Amino acid sequence: MATIKDVAKQAGVSVATVSRVLNDNGYVHGNTRKLVIEAIQQLSYKPNEVARSLFKKKSRLIGLLLPDIRNPFFPELARGIEDEIQEQGYQLIIGNIDEKYPKEMDYIQTFQQNNVTGIITATNLTGRSHYDDLSSPVVFLDRTFNDHPSVFADGIEGGRMAASELVKRGSKRITILKGPAQLQTAQDRFNGAIAWLRAEKVDFSVIETSSFSFSDAEMWAKELFEKYPDTDGILASNDVVAAAVLHEALRLGKAIPEDLQLIGFDDIPLSRLLFPPLSTIRQPAYDMGKEAAKLLIRLINKETHFEKNIRMPVMFIERQTTRKVEENG
Amino acid sequence: MATIKDVAKQAGVSVATVSRVLNDNGYVHGNTRKLVIEAIQQLSYKPNEVARSLFKKKSRLIGLLLPDIRNPFFPELARGIEDEIQEQGYQLIIGNIDEKYPKEMDYIQTFQQNNVTGIITATNLTGRSHYDDLSSPVVFLDRTFNDHPSVFADGIEGGRMAASELVKRGSKRITILKGPAQLQTAQDRFNGAIAWLRAEKVDFSVIETSSFSFSDAEMWAKELFEKYPDTDGILASNDVVAAAVLHEALRLGKAIPEDLQLIGFDDIPLSRLLFPPLSTIRQPAYDMGKEAAKLLIRLINKETHFEKNIRMPVMFIERQTTRKVEENG
DNA sequence: ACCTTCCATGTAACCGATTACACAATTAAT
DNA sequence: ATTAATTGTGTAATCGGTTACATGGAAGGT
Known part of the structure; x- marks a missing residue:
């Protein structure tokens, strides 16, 4: 790799001048600039970012x-x-x-x-x-x-939106999978949803969860349908969890969306590939x-x-x- | 951020000595080393990687x-x-x-x-x-x-494996989605599969494809079922394509795996979340x-x-x- | 006691850029 | 014409490390 010195020598100027044309600051005569640019091209010189970084911090x-x-x-x-x-x-x-x-x-x-x-x-x-x-x-x-x-x-709005879409489409007994407690984003969604449901006096239950992993979610899905077999609208904490719920629901022979509606959160690429394709609240990642x-x-x-x-x-x-x-x- | 000079001053030695203990080379007296290490800890000094990188290239x-x-x-x-x-x-x-x-x-x-x-x-x-x-x-x-x-x-072995598993499980009229021509890996799978099918004299057809995108794959899936409605075993070029085929098959009311078997390639995280979960040839990514x-x-x-x-x-x-x-x- | 070898440490060059400063030449201003 | 401002360029310090080389003292060999 050519260095700034090589360029300077080739152009017959000092390194300072080369640096000036590189960074386009200070005074450089038109002719000199041309010489330098030619030299740069001939040597296909690219400045060393490490040296720059060292000086500039x-x-x-x-x-x-x-x-x-x-x-x-x-x-x-x-x-x-x-x-x-x-x-x-x-x-x-x-x-x-x-x-x-x-x-x-x-x-x-x-x-x-x-x-x-x-x-x-x-x-x-x-x-x-x-x-x-x-x-x-x-x-x-x-x-x-x-x-x-x-x-x-906007997680709060997302939660509210999910809850209202579910109800607007006819769900009466909502179950919410509450995401991991330490994740603010998950709590926002949850809070947005329950605030709206309470205000609208819609019946709902909550399943506590502690991760977004698919295998954990499979367990919660089982728990959900055991505890609340007659739920007709589920709000999953995200799309991966929704996928697990969907699996379990299909396994139990539920008709989706006729008997049971489901909304996820995120809209990851997977979501449209599920069967049926998953309705969800999209975050513009x-x-x-x-x-x-x-x-x-x-x-x-x-x-x-x-x-x-x-x-x-x-x-x-x-x-x-x-x-x-x-x-x- | 403290520099090596600060450490040297603090320990009452030269920068060279500090560098020696940092890199654990050259001779350093036990006591001196201790002094330097103490100084490093007191200043919570971390060497600047940029300076290192510049010298070492x-x-x-x-x-x-x-x-x-x-x-x-x-x-x-x-x-x-x-x-x-x-x-x-x-x-x-x-x-x-x-x-x-x-x-x-x-x-x-x-x-x-x-x-x-x-x-x-x-x-x-x-x-x-x-x-x-x-x-x-x-x-x-x-x-x-x-x-x-x-x-x-091992794409060739993967293709062979996929074809043989399909046949071993009863498929008689295989359709292969041939992946993008410019991808050697895709061609290996394809070649592995057809070599085995030919050797075993199994009936098969081929759909040409040119990408791994889901939306393109949806079209090929349609084409596939129009051209070869009685195929009973499909070998997709990868799992995303398999997902599209799966969608189309379910939409057409095919019973999977009873009427139609399907094998993907890759085993991406999505694959087990599909419904039904996708059988596939796993690459240990x-x-x-x-x-x-x-x-x-x-x-x-x-x-x-x-x-x-x-x-x-x-x-x-x-x-x-x-x-x-x-x-x- | 003298020469060699091993230890221990410091000084300074170097990596490849940027830029403060010095200086000369040109141009503008009075 | 003299002074001041502007323009153009080079020299050398600098960023923060590493390491070749020099130096001096201690240890070992004969």
Whole structure:
């Protein structure tokens, strides 16, 4: 790889001049600039980002912290982020945390050692302020944390929407699968739903759950149909859980959506591939990623006067686990 | 952030000595070492990886090139890689290529500018040798390319296995969805299947396809059942395509697996969530990621005498789109 | 006692960029 | 014409590490 010195020699100028044309600052004579550009092309020179980063104390790297990229919601976020930052010349370093505090600390540490210029975190460990004394800006994605900048979907509205769509389509005895207690986003959905159901005086029951894993969800699905065999509308804590409920319902011979309606949450790619295709409350994951990236870049550029906490709209996606409004009970 | 100079001053030694204890090389007196270690802890000093990388011309970063992280097969690979390299203190930079050559070139460029110490690529652009003159080692994952180091699943055996399982369970008129022509892995599966079917003189037909996308697959599924309405065993080019076929078959009222058996390929997380859960040929994606990472690290460390082209075994995962062997034909 | 070898440590060059500062040449202003 | 401001370029310090080399003292061999 050619260095800035090689370019300088080739163009017959000093490295400072080369650097000036590279960064387009300071004074450079037109002819000199041409010579330098030619030299750069001839040597197909690309500046060494590491050297830059060392001097500037800022790289073009952005760190992304996720619970687990295998969870189908996160690739969407990651891709949204990447598409946005890539245009600005940034790169993504990812770290899977598995809800483990030491891993999170480790990654934050390493990110800093690598001079990352910003961090986006979608992890769920709360109550610790390990994000407070970082030199680089941090954006919280799919969660909020104190008054830190954040991008999140409107879970309360989502819960309300799910409940009302179910009732509007004729369900009378709703069962809600309450998501993990430590996840604010899951609680928002739950609270949004029960607030609406109470206000509307609709009968409902609750099954407590503690994870989003499919195999756990299979158990809760069984529990659900044992405890509340005559429920006719289920609000799952997310789409993976909804898939498990759907399985169990079909296994029990329930007609969906005729006997039983079901709404998930997230709209992961899987949801439309289920049978019947799952009605769900969509979080715009890809766009949330994009927004988080935009927000982060604004923070990096020290812009002012922009919204630092972005609530993204959710949307009811009507598929075939809910009935048509016309045919409601 | 404290620097090595701060540590040196605090411990009353030179930076060289600090560096020696950090890297555990050269001579350092026991007492001096203790002083340095204390200073490091007091200042909670962490070496700046950027400075290291600049001098060594090698970072602790590994580049990963993928078609699209949203495709459910790739998060598994990525996670396998990450778990392996993370133990060795490496970080992952990811790039989504979308099968676009300029994007691939861009990322390779940027990786080099960042001194990545190795690259793992799971992209599908062939016929160009843009990997030939890189200074860092490259591992091809889920594909092979000339004699470059690679990790891949045994597609030929997978195709053979899928065909034979279908026939063993009673299917007589097989239809094969032939995957995209430019993907070697897809062709291997196809060739493995038809070779076996021909040898066994089993009747089969072929539907040509050109992508792995679900919406395209919905069309091919329709085409399939129009052209070959009496097929009783389908071999899909992967699990996403299988999901589309499953939808169409259920829509047409086929009894699965009684009237029609179906086998996918990959075993993505979705597959067990389909209804009925999909029988498939499993590629050990997570382990393939791990193996690729191990292989890359061996190359980085310039080890010798190890296998540079690793063929991973595939496995038939029996779920409910195939019949039991006992109840066959 | 003298020479060699091993230890222990420090000084300074180096990695490849950016930029403060110095200086010369040109242009503008009075 | 003289001074001031602008333009163009180079030298060298700097970022934070690693390591080649130099140096000096202690230990070992004859």
